[in-house]
Amino acid sequence: MSKSKLAVSLFILSEANFFALLIIAYLYFHAYPGEGPTAATSLNAYRTGIFSIFLFASSATMMLASRSYRAKSSAAFGWLIATLVLGGIFLFGQVREYMELYASGVTANRSLFATTFFTLTGFHGLHVAVGLLAIAAITILTGVGTLGTSAREADAFGSVEIYWHFVDGVWVVIFTIVYLWAFL
């Protein structure tokens, strides 16, 4: 494993633990909810599910982008753009969800569910945003043709890819626990 991929993997180990702790807090107060809004009363799992599909699809397009990049194909640029759009749609969905929750009076201080929900999904959204920035950087470099295929540049590409799959993977867990579980 190259040094940048190793570094990103170690970083991901740490981040995974960070999310695990936020999930534990969520689950703890899911078991002892107290008063105020809960997941079942305030979330729309169907709509978030649809937006989630865009995020999962972006993992696939990222993989295709990486494959084309390694094959030195110009299709890489297109797949990267697709990844950006899909990730952007997911983020748009999250912003919309937050705005609706806010409008219906579900804010971070309303209940223990609300606090843990916003910290957990908020930090995930932040990670999506950071991932999109990183993808935007390699997209621009690919678009203007300055991203070569040297080992170092390939590592940069590969590191962003690892990170993006991680962000998606975390969402699989969060979506299952926060949205699906609430309605089962």
Place this chain on the structure above:
Amino acid sequence: MSDIAASDRIAELEANPERIGFLSWVASVDHKQIGIMYMLSALFFFGLGGLEALIIRAQLAMPGNHIVTPDTFNQLFSMHGTTMIFLVVMPVLAGLTAYVIPLMVGARDVAFPRLNAFSFWVQLFGGVLLYFSFVAGGAPNAGWFSYAPLSEPAYSFNNGVTYWILGLAGVGVGSLAGAINMAVTILKLRVPGMTIRRLPLFCWMTLVNSFLMIFALPVINAALVLLLADRLLNAHIFTPAFGGSAILWQHYFWGFGHPEVYIMILPAFAIISEVIPVFAGKPIYGYEFVAGSTVAIAFMSFAVWAHHMFAVGLGHLFDLFFGISTMAIAVPTGIKIFNWTATLYQGRLRFTTAMKFAVAFIVMFTIGGLSGVSFAVVPLDWQLTDTYYLVAHLHYVLFGGAIFAIFAGIYYWFPKMSGRMLDERVGNWHFWITFIGFNLTFLVQHLLGMMGMPRRVFTYPDWPWWMTLNMISTIGAFVLLISVIVFLWNIVSSLNHGEIAGDNPWDAWTLEWATSSPPPVENFDLVPPVHGRRPLWDLKHPERADELVAAAAGK
């Protein structure tokens, strides 16, 4: 390189101000400069944390003192603990590792030099933010572990704890980036021939420690963001009055906090594992056991956190598990103490200042370790928790342990970093004054704790012996002040007039001693071949090289 060439190097550095000017430091991505900046920032905060300690001790010198108000006293002990842990011990160890690791593995720099600079600056920024609280309405006052609900807005009337959260987040991000950097450097940038089984123990422990940080720091970061939500967004995660859980904070904090103890002590073990063999003139006894027990400690350190919470009343089964796991973690630590002692046995000992601090470390740390094990006995813990016995215990581990080892490391590597030796005569004074001051301050606190004096009280009644013992402790603290002045004097005068060190003043055997002192920007002209654990020994004694000796022994 000969000594004359080394003094040429110093002359050359002094003739090239752009390599020692202010901007060359601020803008530097060189691991050696960053390492030194880490250590200087730690020294600065050591001054502040020490000053806080002295005010605390002055206030406690006599019963009924009124040097500071109770609220100021709360701020002082909170800041003293936070400073010493997060802004002194962690950064100075980060600095030592940043300086030494690339040299020890024969690399030109760390894996990510710019990330290294980021680590330093962001942790410094965290420290500055923490101290900014003093002028922004008051410092944090809920202790270094900020127990909820005391740390909640309802009970702390200034913004101190908010600054505490943000400052620690800065230190946490910097330390995490540093840990990743060191792990990748050790795993990826080793010179050919340096297999993982030939890795110097300093690198081994730094590697394990990096993993410990990678897993432990996110635990406190998660706790910090939740507490921040409580404080800034009026949430109630940790306030029981609104359905939250104060005990959850304790679980999170100590889930990080106990590994943190090892984050501070593993690098100390790492230093000791280099210093003792060199000054005993023989390889470490049981290399595999020292390395392996470190891995065991790292794993087990995540399964003992609730020994900080016996007084909570978590239930007998819970207490039993954590009592046993805490006793168990003493085993790999004991293995190390055995190995160091066995290395000393029949060695050709050279009692340099570094060695004195290293040997004193073994003794002091063993005392701290034993009082630590006594806390694993739950009924004893109920009696002694949050008394001065605990204060004594943690200072034997962190001062008699970590700080003594850090001094050993500084005396050991200072010649490499500066090109000049620290004065051994002044060093001898420094060692003895520190040793006496330390034991004066903290030994009596065991007794105070057993007599029932609680920690964190700003004054106490005039009960038999309490004033005498507290006075002894305070006198010891001021003796420690003298020791720090002697140390600073040694640094300053040796930087100017110290004996020229040469490449390898200690006759040591790891790679950092193969280059000039201080090393050139690129570290090495030529890295010596590595065929064993002691490359420079092999080079100097080709007929008694470790490999040949091992082969002759039929291994």
